[in-house]
Amino acid sequence: MSVLLVAEHNNKELKPFTLNAVTAASQMNTDLHAVIIGNNCGDAAKKLSELPMVKKVIQVEAAHYENFVAENFAPVIVKLAENYSHVVCSANTFGKNLMPRIAASLDTSQVSDIIKVISADTFLRPIYAGNAFATVKSKDPKKCITIRPTSFDPCESSGGSAPIEKAEPSEEFNNTKFVKREEIKSDRPELGTARVVVSGGRGMQSGDNFKLITSIADKLNAAIGASRAAVDAGYISNDHQVGQTGKVVVPDLYIAIGISGAIQHLAGMKESKVIVAINKDGEAPIFSVADYGLEADLFEAVPQFIEELNKLNTIQK
Amino acid sequence: MKILVAVKRVIDYNVQVRVKEDNTGVVTENVKMSTNPPDDNAIEEAVKIKESGKATEVVAVSVGEEKAQETVRKALAVGADRGILINADGILEPLAVSKLLQKIVEKEKPDLVFMGKQAIDDDCNQTGQMLSALLNWPQATFASKIEIKDKKLEVTREIDEGLETIEINIPAIVTCDLRLNEPRYASLPNIMKAKKKPIEQINASDLGVDTSPRIEQIKVEEPPKRKAGIKVKSVAELVQKLKNEAKVI
Numbered sequence: 376m377s378v379l380l381v382a383e384h385n386n387k388e389l390k391p392f393t394l395n396a397v398t399a400a401s402q403m404n405t406d407l408h409a410v411i412i413g414n415n416c417g418d419a420a421k422k423l424s425e426l427p428m429v430k431k432v433i434q435v436e437a438a439h440y441e442n443f444v445a446e447n448f449a450p451v452i453v454k455l456a457e458n459y460s461h462v463v464c465s466a467n468t469f470g471k472n473l474m475p476r477i478a479a480s481l482d483t484s485q486v487s488d489i490i491k492v493i494s495a496d497t498f499l500r501p502i503y504a505g506n507a508f509a510t511v512k513s514k515d516p517k518k519c520i521t522i523r524p525t526s527f528d529p530c531e532s533s534g535g536s537a538p539i540e541k542a543e544p545s546e547e548f549n550n551t552k553f554v555k556r557e558e559i560k561s562d563r564p565e566l567g568t569a570r571v572v573v574s575g576g577r578g579m580q581s582g583d584n585f586k587l588i589t590s591i592a593d594k595l596n597a598a599i600g601a602s603r604a605a606v607d608a609g610y611i612s613n614d615h616q617v618g619q620t621g622k623v624v625v626p627d628l629y630i631a632i633g634i635s636g637a638i639q640h641l642a643g644m645k646e647s648k649v650i651v652a653i654n655k656d657g658e659a660p661i662f663s664v665a666d667y668g669l670e671a672d673l674f675e676a677v678p679q680f681i682e683e684l685n686k687l688n689t690i691q692k
Numbered sequence: 693m694k695i696l697v698a699v700k701r702v703i704d705y706n707v708q709v710r711v712k713e714d715n716t717g718v719v720t721e722n723v724k725m726s727t728n729p730p731d732d733n734a735i736e737e738a739v740k741i742k743e744s745g746k747a748t749e750v751v752a753v754s755v756g757e758e759k760a761q762e763t764v765r766k767a768l769a770v771g772a773d774r775g776i777l778i779n780a781d782g783i784l785e786p787l788a789v790s791k792l793l794q795k796i797v798e799k800e801k802p803d804l805v806f807m808g809k810q811a812i813d814d815d816c817n818q819t820g821q822m823l824s825a826l827l828n829w830p831q832a833t834f835a836s837k838i839e840i841k842d843k844k845l846e847v848t849r850e851i852d853e854g855l856e857t858i859e860i861n862i863p864a865i866v867t868c869d870l871r872l873n874e875p876r877y878a879s880l881p882n883i884m885k886a887k888k889k890p891i892e893q894i895n896a897s898d899l900g901v902d903t904s905p906r907i908e909q910i911k912v913e914e915p916p917k918r919k920a921g922i923k924v925k926s927v928a929e930l931v932q933k934l935k936n937e938a939k940v941i
Contacts, residue, residue, distance in 0.1 A: 444858070445821070446830055466817075468851040472833045475786065475821035484787045484906035487816045497910065502814050503709040507718050510910040550864070551830040554846065554857040567852070571940070595941060607871060613836070614854045620730075620810060620870060622852065628940040639705065639812075645918065649938045651930065657923075666921040666938065669930050679927040687935065 376460035377406035380429075381452060383469045384411060384419040386441065391568055392465045394426070394529035399522040400463040401428045401530070402492035408433060410455060410542075412448050414441035420539055427535035437544035442553035443469060449476040450545040456481055456517060461495070466521035467567075467622075478519035485519040486511060490526035504619040504642035525567065525625040525646070559614050566598040566615065572626045574600030574617055574644070575610065578633020578654065578673055582610040587677045588632060594684040600624065600644070602634045618643035633673045636661025653677065693747040693862075695738040696802035697772065698793055699731040699754050701763040702813040715911040727763050730808025732770075732875035733868040737838060738806050739771030740873065746840050747804075749773050753796055755789050757781055761891060768886035769878035775889065776800075780896035780903055786814075788903035790822035795899040797827060802863070804845075809834050809867040820867035830860035836871040 380400045383390040393409075401407050408431040411420045420434040433455060439447050452473075456462050462477055464470035466488040478485035490508075491499035497512045498520065513520075566572065573595065575588040585599075592599050600617040601610065617624055619642040629647035634640060636652070636659055644650070645664045652665035655672045662668040669676060703709060704724040711718055727735075738750045752767035753776040754760040764775035778792050797805060810817040824831035832838075832847035836855070839846040849856045850869050878886070896903055924930045934941045 445833075446824075449825065468834060468849075471817045472821065472831075475818035476825040476831070478818070479787060479790060479822035479825035482787070484785045485816070485818055485822075486907060487818060501915065502912070503703070503718060504812065504815065505915060506709040507711050507912050508915050509912045512908040512910055513906065514908060515906050548830070550861040552859045554859050556851075556853065556857075557855045558853040603870065612854065613850045613871065614852065619812065619815065628934070628938070638708065649934070649940050650918075650921070651934070662921075662923070664918050664921075666918075667930055667933055668921060668923045669927065670923060671927075676927050680931065683927055683931040684941070687931065687941070 376458065377408055378404045378461040378463055379455060379459040380407060380409040381462065381464040381470070381473070382409050382411040382419070382423050383465055383467070384413060384416060386413045386416045387418055389419050389422050391529065391565065392467060392524035394532055395524035395527040396463060396465045396522055397426055397428050397530040398527040399489070399492060400461070403461050403463065403495050406430060408459070410435065410452065412440050412451060414438055424537040424539050425533050425535050426530055428530050429535060429537045432537050432539040433542050434539055435542045435544050439547040440544065442556070444548065444551050444553055445473040445476050446548035446551045447545070448473055449480060451542070452477050453480045454545065455542065459517070461518045461520060463520045463522060465524045467524065470521045474519055474521050481517050481519065483515040483517050483519045484513065485521070486513055487521050488523045489520060490523050504638050505645065506638065523623060525623055559612055563592060564596065564598045566600055566622055566624060569598035569626055571595045571597035571628045572600045572624050573597045573630045573632065574602065574634060575605055575632050576602035576634030577604035577608060579605060579610055585610055590681050591630065591677065591684070594681065594688065602637070602640045631661050631665070632677060634661055635659045636664065693804070694749045694751065694800070694802045695741065695747050695804045695806060696751050696753060696797065696800055697734050697738045697767065698805065698807035698819070699735065699752055699763050699767050700728040700811050701725050701754065701756055701760040702728045702811055705729055705812055711912055711914045715913055717909070717912050725759070727766055728808050728811045730810065730868050730870050733870060733872045734806035734808055735767045735770055735772060736873045736875040737868060741840065742771065751776060751800060751802065753778065753793065755780055755784060755792050755896070764891050765886055766878065768889040769883045770876055773889065775891035776894065777891055778894050778896050778899070783905050783909070784903055785905055785907060786816050786818035786822055787906065788901065790819050790826055791901045792896055792899055792903070793823050794826045795901060804862060805865045807867055809869055820865050824865040830864045832858055832860050832864065833867045834869050835866050836869045838866060838872070
């Protein structure tokens with residue numbers, strides 16, 4: 376039987392991690408169908424049909440799908456799942472919220488946040504904040520899998536022309552009402568997909584000092600990250616949090632400034648290709664994962680760093 | 693209003709977890725155990741709601757081996773009124789836990805069920821959502837703010853894009869984020885008082901739920917180690933290395 380991928384989108388466009396989820400799902404079975412549930416999401420459905428790995432798109436539309444409420448999404452996916460062996464979605468807040476609701480309805484024990492597909496029923500997943508990797512085999516007849524998007528490459532995004540079929544919407548779930556969404560708009564690259572991430576921690580001492588982080592990010596066209604301590608202290612909003620309960624990032628370059636490196640933070644960034652740490656405490660655990668560590672007061676080192684980057688830019692120009 | 697709060701006993705968040713030499717799991721012998729951190733937020737929120745006069749009873753429930761009683765006892769020490777321990781041995785998957793909790797919900801008839809959004813041991817992030825599906829109740833996951841409005845809750849959720857607010861009708865499930873509140877510490881007099889609070893023990897097998905694992909854990913390994921890095925002496929050296937050695941800027 377085939378694999379059903381649940382596409383993540385904003386009714387206009389596909390969310391970039393849908394492409395990573397397609398790659399993961401196609402490794403379970405190449406007969407891959409994708410379902411898109413939304414309201415007036417025709418453009419996004421078309422984009423989905425252009426992914427060469429997707430063999431068929433199922434589009435389900437209704438006004439109550441506008442805001443991605445899991446209680447509305449789950450029943451329609453559960454019904455479609457009759458024809459599939461696997462239901463797959465990204466392990467971001469959309470998928471984390473939705474998939475267990477589907478799994479419980481299918482009486483399936485979900486496998487969360489996999490980082491590798493070993494076979495159609497066997498997967499690798501991190502546990503204990505990535506301090507151990509478990510190889511697990513699902514024995515359920517239907518598998519419900521969420522995938523860690525940064526562990527899979529995005530699939531090819533054009534050239535395909537899968538048929539788009541419409542499916543009947545399920546009834547509205549009346550006990551949950553969407554009120555509002557406060558999205559933080561930014562011209563910067565998205566944290567999850569950025570090539571460079573610059574993160575600040577408690578050592579930044581104030582929200583105002585985060586402008587040092589912003590300056591570096593400007594120079595390097597980087598996304599801005601933060602430790603939980605910095606978010607808790609109110610220096611920066613929650614959508615920047617990197618770690619076990621925040622976002623997992625795998626950039627080419629991760630610069631950790633004033634971050635001590637608690638296990639929970641390392642869980643979100645230690646797979647980055649190159650890690651830089653600037654911290655005045657030479658014993659800070661962040662240095663154990665850093666390729667380049669600079670033991671220094673960040674308030675002296677960061678302005679110098681910005682100056683050096685400026686010089687570099689001038690030379691390059 | 694009655695609030696049921698589910699708490700899990702896990703390896704303490706400060707412990708550096710080690711993988712067993714035979715690759716069957718992680719070392720739990722002689723390792724400090726505590727309450728799963730966001731479950732502390734769940735208890736705190738329930739107790740705060742009771743203190744504000746909007747709830748009459750807070751019941752803490754845990755599923756696991758006999759020692760999980762300590763976790764229930766800790767919830768009692770910070771303000772839960774009574775406890776329930778569902779005795780079960782071996783690996784319990786979130787699906788099994790949510791089925792057991794469903795039985796407790798049917799018996800206790802709470803208006804709200806709170807728990808942490810994720811357990812820091814298996815990192816599954818499933819139980820609340822699964823329980824909510826089994827009960828066909830609304831779910832507010834990753835909650836960082838809860839406001840009670842008559843028979844409704846307005847919940848602010850932390851999502852990847854920022855914040856989302858939803859309104860859910862009671863009865864409902866809420867899974868709590870670490871930013872929901874600041875959990876209190878148990879005072880010594882309250883720890884003593886908690887010893888007198890009742891904990892009901894129920895055997896999982898008596899609840900008619902099949903808890904046998906559906907997922908076979910084939911092996912548990914150490915993650916690949918990063919090769920040791922170097923300390924640079926100056927910012928200039930750092931920039932030079934990033935440019936010429938790592939070639940990332």
